[in-house]
Amino acid sequence: MLLAGAAQAQSPAAPAAAPESILNDTPLTLHATPMLTEAVPDSGSQPAIVYGEHITGRPNLETVIEGDAELRRPGFVLRSNRLTYDQTTDVATAEGDVRINARGNRFSGVEGQIQVDAFEGFVLQPTYELLVNGAHGQGERLDFQDRDRATVLSGDYTTCQRGGPDWMPDWILRATRLELDQEEQIGRAEGAKLEFQGVPILPLPSMTFPLNNERKSGWLPPTVGLDNKSGLNLAVPYYWNIAPNRDATLTPEFMLRRGVDMAGEFRYMESNYDGRVNAHYMPNDRLRGRDRWGYFIRHNGLYSTGVDAIGGVGFGLNLNRVSDNDHWRDFTRKGLSLTTRLLANDGTLNWSKGDFTLMGRALKWQTLQDVTAPIVPPYDRLPQITGRWARVNDRGFDYSVEADYTRFRADRLLTLQPNADRSYVWAQASRPFVRSWGFFTPKVQVHSAHYAFNGGQVDGSNNASRTVPTVSLDGGLVFERNASYFGRAFRQTLEPRLMYVYTPYRDQSLIPNYDTGAYDFNFATIWAENAFAGHDRVVDNNLVTAGLTTRLLDPETGAEAVRLGVAQRYRFSPQKVVLPGGTPNDRGLSDLMLGASINWTPKWSFDTVVQYNPETRRSTRTTIHARYSPEKFHTLSVAYRNQRDLLSESVDVGWQWPLGDLVGRRGELGTTTRGGGGSCTGRWYGVGRLNYSLRDKKLVDAVVGVEYDAGCWIGRVVFEKLTSSVTSSTKRVMFQLEFIGLSKLGTNPLRALRNNIPGYEYLRQETTPPSRFTAYD
Template structure:
C-alpha cells in the first residue's frame, strides 16, 4: 500500500488550499459572466462517495503532527496533535506510532477515532488500520446511524462493522450538561454491536430508567435497524378485566432470511399458562403465516382453550404449466369455543368477528378466460344474548368466467357460470340444503367522450336448484331466468371559478339511468347467499337491489343524480363535492327476501352528500363528510352521518362524527383526538426541541382517545383514553379501554408501554395498535428516520 507522505506536505497543502479554492470560485464566476442572472450552484464532488471502498483495497494513509521521528516506509512516531488519515478513517491523539510494515497504529492521550461518522474516544489504544481490528481502553463511543452512545472499561474492534464493549453501557438519550444523566441506560457485562446485521446483544445486563433498576436481562438481543436476530425479546405486561394480569416473554427465532418464528409463553393470573407461536415464510412461489395458541386448563372457563389462524397463498407450476400457473390459497380460522372472541382479542379475533371462515381454493386464467375452485366452511361463535343464523358452507364452489373489456367503440361482454353445493344445519336455517348452478351473461356498448358517456347494457341471469329435501310445495328442484336491460348516461360541464381567493375548475355532472327487469315470482325459492344492499350513493346506481344470486329484483325505475365538484386548478385534486341522487319506480317492487318488504311505486328517499378536503395557507387540514337519506313523505331524514376532522399540524388531530338511524332508534356521537396537552394549559406556543431519534417534539405530553356515546341509552358504548409522553430517547404511554362485547358486558383493559428508542418496547404490545385502530389520523410519536451521511461528522 502507498506509504505515508511527510508532514511538510500537509503544511504546504494547507497553504495552497485557500489559493486553490479562490481559483475555483474565480473560474466559476468567469464562466457565468455571460449569465449573471443564473445563481452560482455548488455540486457535490464525485470524490465524496457515501460508500467506502471494499475491505482490502489499497488506500493511501497520511500522517501529520507537530513533531515526528521515524524511518521511511517502516515506522513513524508522531507527537503533539498527532493525526493519521485513511479514506473513511481518522485517528487523533497526543502521541501516535504507526508501523507501516504491520499496518499497526498505537496511540495514547486524548485518543479520538472517527470511522464513517462513528466516533470513539479513549485513553489509549491499538489498531490494525486496514482491517480495523484492535482495542481502546476507557472508551466512549457514539454511533452515527442510531445516535446511540456509551462508555466502557474496554472496547474491542472485531472488524469494520463489529465491536464488543466490556463493562459498558448503551443509551440513545442526547448528551446534556456536565451533570447530565441519561433517562434510560442499559448496563451490561458484555455488549456486542453488529452494524452490518444491525443487531445488538447484551449479556449480564440491567436496564435502568430514571436511575432505578427496571429490568434484569441475563441475555437480550435488540435491533439497531430493521434486521432480525434470534433471541429473547423484552417481556410484555397487560391487565384486563377478563384475564387479569398477563405476562408474556417472547422468544424470536430467525430461521432464515425468508423464515422466522416467535414462541410466546404467557402467564395469565386468572386463567393459567398459555403458549402461543407464530411461523412466517416467504418463498418465490408461495408465502404465508401460521398463528396458534393453546391454554391447557383455563381456570376461569374450566376447559382447554385453543386457536388456529393461518394464511397461505402461492402458485403451482404443474400440471398446466404450459397454460399458465395455478393460483392456490388456503386460510384456516378455528377456535375452541364460542367465548374465544370475547376472552382473547389479542389472538387475532376482534370483538366484531363472530364468523370465522376456513377456506381454500385454486384459480387459473389465460387471456379472457378464468377458472376457480373453492371450499368454504364457517365457524359461528354464538352469543346467548345475541344469536345469529350461521351462513351456508360452500362444499364445493366451482366457477368459470369469460370476459372482455374492449377499447372505446367496441362491445364489452362477460359470461359467468357457477356451481355451488350449500351445506348447513337445516334446523338452524329452516330450509333444505341444495346445489345451485347459475349463468350470468351481459353485453354492453359504451360510448365515452370528454363531455360525457352513454352505455346501453343487456343482462341475463339464469339459475337452477336441486334440493336435498322437499320444499313446502313438494318440489325438489326449481329454476328461474330473468333478463335485465339498462341505459346509463351522463354529461360533464366545466367552467373556471374562483372561491376564497383560489382558482378552481368547477364541474356540473348530471347522470340518468333506466333499468328494467320483469317480475318473476321467487317467493318459493330458498335464500342461500342473497342480502339487501345498503341504500347509499354506490348502490343507488346498481341494477339489482340484492347481493348474491338467489334473488333478482323486479325493476322498472329511473335513477337520476347531480354532482358538482371543485377541482384545484393547479393539481386537479378534489376540494369540494356536492351530490344528490334519487330513484323513481314506475311499479312497486314485488320480489323481496324472506320476511322482507318491497318498495312502493314512486319516488325513493333522496340521497344527499357533501364533502370537503381543504388545506389552509398555514397548513391546517379540514376534512368534512356528510351523507343524509331524506324521506320526502315524512319530511325527515331516515339516516344521517356527519363527520369532520381537523388536523392543524403533526401529532394534532380531532375527529367528530354523528350518526343516526331513525328506523333502528340509533343515535351515536363519536369523538377521537390526538393533541399536545401543553397547548391546552399554556397560552403561548410550545417551543420544545425536536429529536431526530424520536421524530417528534421532546419533553411533551399528548392526550389521545376515542369515545363512542349512545344518545338513546345515555351511556358510553366504547371508550379509549390515554396519555403519551415523548422524551426524545423514550416514549411512555398509558391507555385505558372499555370495549362492548354484548348488550350487558364489556371488556376493560389497562395498557402501558415504555418505548426506549433504539432498544425495545417494554410493557403491553396492544396500546399502540389500539390507538391506530381507533383514532383516525393518529400519528406514532416516533417515525422511522434515514441514517445521516457519514460526512455529517467529518473530522
Template sequence: MALAWAGLPALAQAQNAAQEPLPSPVLRSSPMLQERIPEDARALQPAYVSGDSIAGQANVRAVIEGNAELRRSDTIVRANRMEYTVADDRLQAEGQVHINRAGNVFDGSRLDLEVEAFRGNFTDASYQFLATQAHGDASEIQFLDRERSIIHNATYTTCRRDDEASWEPDWMLKARSIHLDQGEEVGYARDAQLQFKGVTLLPIPVVSFPLSDKRKSGLLPPTMGLDNLSGFEYTQPYYWNIAPNRDATLSSTLMSKRGVKLGAEFRYLEPTYQGQLQLDYMPGDRLRDRDRWSYGLQHQAQIASPWGGLGLNLNLNRVSDNDYWRDFTRRGTNRLLNNNRLLASDASLSWAGEDSTLMLRTLKWQTLQDVAAPITPPYDRMPQLQWRYTPLNLGHGLDMSIEADTTRFEGDPRLTRQPDAQRSYLAAEISRPFVSPGAFFTPKLKLHASQYQFDDPLSNGMRSASRTLPTVSLDSGLVFERDTQLFGRKLLQTLEPRAFYTYTPYRSQNMLPVYDTALNDFNLATIYSENSYSGQDRFADNNLLTLGLTTRLIDADTGAESARFGVAQRVRFSDQRVTLPGEVPATDRLSDILFGASINWTPQWALDAAVQYNRETGHSERTTVGARYSPGSYRTISAAYRLLRGTSEQVDVGWQWPIRNPWASEEKGREGGRWYSVGRLNYSLQDRRLVDTVVGFEYDSCCWVGRVVLERLQSSLNTSNTRLLFQVEFVGFTRLSLGSNPLQSLQQNIPRYQALRQTTTVPSRFSNYD
C-alpha cells in the same frame, strides 16, 4: 501541512495536483459518495495526513505533531500526536484522540489501530452511534474489525446528553462488557444492570438488544396486566428468526383466574407462496371448565403451468367453543379470530387464462352464538365451481362477459328453515360504451338463467325451480368544466349530470329460498346499479330512473380534488313486487334523496358527509358526518356522527394531541419532555352510555416513552372487557409492557395515530460528516 501518504494507491501531492489542468466538466460517479464503500474500491483509497509538523520517511513511517489528522475512506482520526507506519498499516495516537468512522464517533486518550482492518484498542473512551444515537463510556474499546467491537466496563443509553456537569441519563445499561456487531446489527451485554431514574430494574446476566429495526431471535420483553375476566396476566414471548423469509413467535401466558395458555405464530414468504399459521391452546380453563383452543391458517400460492396460472388460497379458522370470542376479545396470538363471531374456513383453487378464469372453492362457516344476540348461520358452499369468460378484444367497442356457476349449499335446516340445494346459473352481459371528452352513454343488456335442485320439497311440493330474467340498462352523463377562483386558489370546477335507467321484468321469486342474497346498502354508489340485491337468489323487478348531479373542485396546479358535492334520487315507474323474506316492498314513486360531500381543502383538514333525506317525513333516515384535523406529526383529532333513525345514534371522537406547549413545532417527535393525550370515545346517544372507551396519556422523554391506557371495549350487548395497560419503551433498546400492549390498542382504535419515536429513515453517514 497536508499530504497524501505515499505507498498507497492513487497518491498525489496536493501542490502537484494544483498545477494540473482542470478536468472536463463531465459528471462521474464516485465511490466516496456511496453510503457503503465497496471492498474493491476501499482497497484503492489513499490516506491523507496533516498536522502542524510532519516528519518521517516516505512509504515507511510518519510522525505528525500538533493538530494531527489522518483521513482514509470513511474514517478520520484526530489527535495531538500520531505515528503511522506503512508496513503494518498501524496508527498510534494520543492526546484528545477523536475517531469518526462512517458517522460513528469515538473519543479517548490513547489509540492503537490497524487502519484498514480497523483492529486495535482505544483506552478511556466514549462513543456515539449514528443509527440509534446511542452513546456511553468505557474503560476500553476493543475494535475486532470494521463491524465488531467489545466495550469494557461500559454504559449504554440513548438519552440525549446536555451541557450540565451533573447530567445523568434517565435510563442506562451498565455492563461488564458489551459486544457490538454492526454487521448483524445486534448487541450483547454481559453482567449487566438496567437502570431507570437511578433505580436498578433488572440485573441481567446476559442480554441481547437490537442496534436497528432488524429482526433477531431471543426473548421478548414480558407483558403483565390486570383484566376483569382473566385477572392478573403474565405473558412471556420468544421470537425465533428462522431465516430471512421465515420466523416464529412462541408465547406462554399465565392467567390467575384461568390457567396457562400457550400460543405460536409461524410466518413464511417464498417466491411463489406465502402465509402464516397461528395456534393457541389452554388446557383446563378454570373459568369455563374445559380445554380452549384456536387455530388459523392463511396460505396463498401461485403455480406456473403450461395451461396458465394456477392459484391456491387457504383461509382456515376454528375455535373450541362459542365463548371464545368473548373471553379472548382482541388479544392472543391468533389475530385472525379476535372479536369475530363468524369464522370462515375457505379453500379455493383457481386458474386464469388470457380471457377465462376457473375456480373451485369450498367454504364452511363456524358461527359463535350468543343467547342475547343469536345469528342465523350462513350457508356452506360444498363445493362451488365457477367459470368466467371476459374477452379482451371483442371488437366494435363491445364489452362482454359470461359467468357460469354451480354451488352446493349446505346448512342446518333447524336454524335456516330451508332445504339444502344445488344452485346453478348462467349470467351473460354485453355493453357498448360511447365515450367522448364531455359525455358518455353506455347501453347494456344482461341475461340471467338459474336452476335449483332441492334436497327436500318446498312448502308447495316443488323439488326444483328455474328462473330466466333479462335486464336492460342505459347509463349516460355529461361533463362540463370551467376555470374559477375560490379563496385565492385557482380551481377547475366540473358539473356532471348523470342519468341511469334500468328495467327488469317481474318474475315471481318469493318461493325461492335465500342462500347468499342480501339487500344492498342504499348509497351514492349502489343507486346506479341494476339490482337492489347482492347474490343470485333475488333480482328486483326494477323499472327505475336514477338522476344525479355531481360537482367537483380540482386544484388547477396539482390536479388534486379539493372538494366534491353530489346529489341523487330514484324515480320508480312501477311498484316493487320481488322482496326478501320480511322486506316491505317499495311503492313510493320517488326515493329518498341522497346527499354526499367530501372536502379536502388542505392536507390538514378533511370533511366527509352523507345524508339520506326522506322528503315525506322532512328528516333524514340516515346521516354520517366525519371530520378530521391533522396539522402535523402526533397531532390529530377526528369526530364522527352516525344516525340510523330508529336503530342507533352515535358520536365517535378520537385524538392524539400534545398537552404541554401544543403549538410548538416538532419534527417526528424528536422533541423530548412532552405529554400527549390519546383516546377514542364512542358514545350512544340513544342508550345514553359509552359503548367503547380508550383513554390515556403518553410521555415522550427523548430516550424513553411511557404510556398509560384505560381500555373498555364492548364484547356483546350486555358484557364488556376492561383492562388497564401500562408500557415503558426504552428508545433504541426494548419495551417493557404492563397490559396487553397499549401501543397496539391505540393503533387499532385511534384513526391516524402515530407511534412516538417511530424511526422512518436510516441516517446517512454524511449527516455526521466530520
C-alpha cells in the same frame, strides 16, 4: 510502506542523495506546516496521510507525530496529542486525547493502540458513538476485533442525546461486557442492568438488542397487561429469525386468573407464495373450566404448471378454528376481534388465461353462538365452481358470461329451509359511448338459475328454476366552467346523470335464500340494477334514477375541494320481489340522497350523507363526519350517526393532540435524530376515541390514553373498553415504555390506537439508515 510527512523542510538547495543504509538508521526530523502530503503505498496496502506539528521518524520503520497528530486512511481517521506509527507492523499507538472515526463511528479515549489495516486494538477509558442509530456510551476499555466488531468492558449504552456536564440520560443500559456487532447489527450485554430515570428496572444476566431496525433472534422484552377477564398477565415472547423471508414467534403467557397460554406465529414469504400461521393452546382455562385453543392460517400462492398453454394456478387458504363459542370474547388478541363470530374455513383454487377465469372453492363456517344474541349460520359451500369469460372493448362492446355451481349445506333445524345444489348463468352485454363531455351505456343482462333441493319444498317440489332479463340505459353529461369562490380559482363541473332500469317480475317467493342480502341504500347502490347482492333474488324494476353532482377542482392539480351531490329514484310500479321478511318499495319516489364532501384545505375535511324521506319529512339516515389535522400529530375527528330505521344514534370522537403546557414540558413535535433518538425535551400527547350511544345514553366503546415523547424514549398509558354483548364488555389497561434504539417494555397499545383513532400517526416512524458521510471527518 513509505510514509510521507505533512510538509517538506525548506532549504536553499537540495542535498545530495544519501546511501540507503544511512536513511534507514538515521532519525529524520521535520517541523511541519499545515499541508497534507499523500504517502507512497506499498503493494497490497492503502495509502496513508499523516499530519502534525512535529514529525520525526525513520523511513519504512516508524514515524512519530506530536502536536495535533493525525493518521488518515480511506474510511479511517486517528487523532491524538502524540502518535507513533510502526510501519513494519502497521500498528499505531496514540497517547492523549485519542479520537477515532471509522466509517462514521466515533471513538475516543486517553490512550490506545490499533493495527490499522486489520482494525484490531484497544482504547482506554473510551467513549463511543455509533452512526447507525446515534447510540453512545463509555467504559473502562474498548477492544476492536475488526471494523465491525468492538467490545466495551464495564460500559454503558444509550440513545439519549448528551447534555451539559452534569447530564444523565433518561435511560441507560449498564453491562460488565458489551459487544457491538455492526455486521450482524446486534448488541450483546452480559451482567446487564437497565436504568430508567436513575432507577434500576430490569436486571438481566445477559441480553441482546438490535442496533438498527432489522430483525434478530432472541427473547423479546416481557409484556405485562391488566384486564377484567384475565387479571394480571405476563408474556415473554421468543423471536426466531429463521431466514430473511421466514420467521417465527413463540409466546408463553401467564394469566393470573386463568392459567398459562402458549401462542405461536410463523410467517413466510417466497417468490410465488406467502402466508402466516397463528395458533394458541391453553390447558384448563380456569375462566371456563376447559381447554381452550385456536388456529388461524393464511396462505396465497401462484404455482406454475410448467405448460405454457396452461400457465399458472393460484391457490389460497383461509382457515380459522377455535375451541368454543366464548373464544371470540375471551381471546381478543389471538387473531379475532370482538365482532368475529363467523369463522371461515376457505380454500380456493383459481386459474386464468386470456379472457377466461376458473375458480374452485370449498367453504365451511364455524359459528360462535351467544345465547343472548343467536345468529343463523351461513351456508357452507362444498364445493363451489365458478367460470367466467369477459371481453372489454371488442369493437366497442363489453361482454361477460359467468357460470356457477354451488352445493349449499347447513343444519335445516337452524335455517328452516332445505339444502340445495344451485346452478346459475349470468350473461351481460353493453355498448359504452364515452366522450369528454359525457357518456351513454345501454346494457342487457340475463340471469338464469336452477335449484335442486335435497328435501321437499312447501309446494312439494324438489326443483325450481327462474330466468330474469334486465335492460338498462345509463347516461350522463359533464359541463365545466372556470369559477372563483372566496378569492380562490376553481374549475367547476356540473354532472347530471339519468338511468332507466327495467326488470320484469318473476315469482321467486318459493325459492329459499342461500347467499343473498339487500344492498345498503347509498350513493353507490342507488345506481345498481339489482337491489340485492347474491344470486337468489333478482328484483323487479321499472324505475328511473336521476342524480346531479357538482365539483370544485383545483385547476393546477385537479384536487377536489368540494363535491355536492343529490340522487333519487322514481319507481313506475311497486316492487314485488323481496327477501324473506322484507318490505317491498311502493310506487313513486324513493328517499332522497344528499351528500357533501368539503376539503377546502388539507387541514380540514367534512363529509355528510343524508337519506331524506319526503313523505315523513324526516331523515332516515344521517352521517356527519369532520376532521381537523393542522399538522403532524394533530388530529381531531367528530362523527354523528343517526339511523332511525335501525334505532341507532351515536356520537364518535377521536383525537391525537399535544397537551402542550397543560402537562409537563413543551418540546418539539416528533423530534427525531439518527435511529430515532430525540432532543429529550419532552412532550405530552392526548390520544383517544369515544363512541357514545345517544339512544341508550351510555358509552359503548372507549380508547383513552396519553403518550409522552422524551426523544430517546416514549411512554404510553392507554385504557380500552370494548362492548362484547348487551351485558358485558372487555376492559384492559396497556402500559408501555419504548426505549428508542433498544427495546419496548409493557403491553403494546399501538394497534389499538391505529385501529380506533382516525388519522393517528406513530410518534416514531421507521428511518432511512444514515450515510457514512453523516459523521464524516
